[in-house]
Amino acid sequence: xxxxxxxxxxxxxxxxxxxxxxxxxxxxxxxxxxxxxxxxxxxxxxxxxxxxxxxxxxxxxxxxxxxxxxxxxxxxxxxxxxxxxxxxxxxxxxxxxxxxxxxxxxxxxxxxxx
Amino acid sequence: xxxxxxxxxxxxxxxxxxxxxxxxxxxxxxxxxxxxxxxxxxxxxxxxxxxxxxxxxxxxxxxxxxxxxxxxxxxxxxxxxxxxxxxxxxxxxxxxxxxxxxxxxx
Numbered sequence: 001x002x003x004x005x006x007x008x009x010x011x012x013x014x015x016x017x018x019x020x021x022x023x024x025x026x027x028x029x030x031x032x033x034x035x036x037x038x039x040x041x042x043x044x045x046x047x048x049x050x051x052x053x054x055x056x057x058x059x060x061x062x063x064x065x066x067x068x069x070x071x072x073x074x075x076x077x078x079x080x081x082x083x084x085x086x087x088x089x090x091x092x093x094x095x096x097x098x099x100x101x102x103x104x105x106x107x108x109x110x111x112x113x114x
Numbered sequence: 115x116x117x118x119x120x121x122x123x124x125x126x127x128x129x130x131x132x133x134x135x136x137x138x139x140x141x142x143x144x145x146x147x148x149x150x151x152x153x154x155x156x157x158x159x160x161x162x163x164x165x166x167x168x169x170x171x172x173x174x175x176x177x178x179x180x181x182x183x184x185x186x187x188x189x190x191x192x193x194x195x196x197x198x199x200x201x202x203x204x205x206x207x208x209x210x211x212x213x214x215x216x217x218x219x220x
Contacts, residue, residue, distance in 0.1 A: 004157070033208075042118075042201070042212040043158070059207075090157050100205060102148060105157030 002026055006091050006106035013081040013113045021076040021109050023091030031094045032074040033058070033103070034066065036087040043090065049074055081113045116141040118204055120211035127218050130191050135214045137202035138184040146205030147185045149178050151198045152213070158201055192218045 007022045025032065033048035045058030049068040063085060065077040074093075078085060088110050092103040121136045139147065146165050150158035162171040164180035171178045175196060177188045187200055197218045203210040 035210075040123075040212055043203075043210040045208065059209075092157075100145060102160040102163060103150075103158070103208065104160070107155070107157050 004091055004093055004104050004106035006089075006109050008109060009107070011109060011111050013078070013111065015081060015083060015113060017081050019078055019081065021078075021089055021091075021111075023074045023076065023106060024072050025074075025091075025093040025104070026072065027093060027095070027104065028071060029093035029095050029104070030071065031096065031101075032068065033092050034064070034074070034076045035090045035092065036060065036085075037090060037108075038087050046076065046089075078111075081111075083113050085111065086113045087111060116204060116207055116209045118202060118209050118211040120200075120202060120214050122214060123212070124215045125217070127189075127192055127216070129193055129218055129220050132188070132190045132192070134189070135187040135200055135216070136184060137187070137211055139202075139204050140183075141204050141206060141209075143206065144204060147180055148203045148205065148208075149185070149187055150201040150203065152201055153198050161200075163205075189216070192216075194218050194220050 004025045030051045034046040035043040044060050047066040049055045088108045090108045091106045094101045094103050117140045119138045149161040152158040162178040167182045175190050179186050199213045199215045201213045
């Protein structure tokens with residue numbers, strides 16, 4: 001039982017490049033979400049999904065896209081990377097709808113945009 | 115807008131020196147107060163959920179309590195392995211505080 005798996009662990013991009021951060025969970029959780037963590041600001045919600053085919057915006061969605069074609073996978077796409085997107089990104093899942101149950105987190109992707 | 119504030123930002127304790135971490139919140143309709151522990155280079159790990167004022171939860175040296183406006187994480191006789199960042203979050207939007215970085219010196 002791997003829980004929530006994120007790849008890659010580290011990534012360096014140049015401004016304007018695009019990339020996809022991968023997230024997969026094997027707990028059959030309906031709810032999945034993406035957060036970014038910056039020093040002094042805590043975790044901020046980017047996008048979330050309450051089930052396959054359903055996504056919605058969180059607190060800081062600009063510059064990011066998501067899709068949810070299966071229950072297991074929830075990739076995060078950066079369309080045109082900017083230095084302001086340098087951060088640590090965490091994917092999380094839970095068995096119940098948003099805000100009602102504890103989140104299970106992956107170990108993060110550390111992204112640097114130069 | 116929901117707000118979550120944690121204090122202090124950092125706390126250094128000697129092994130065995132008990133203390134408390136604070137999480138104050140303003141939300142319209144609390145749907146749970148969550149505590150997580152985060153070790154360097156790892157994702158947050160769930161500790162407790164509290165749903166109503168007066169509720170308490172315990173796990174080893176940690177005890178979480180909840181009032182109508184804040185939650186405390188009490189650490190009794192901490193050990194160096196308790197060193198981590200402790201995060202609280204309020205349910206609904208699952209909005210997180212910035213965390214308290216705890217260091218316990220032997």
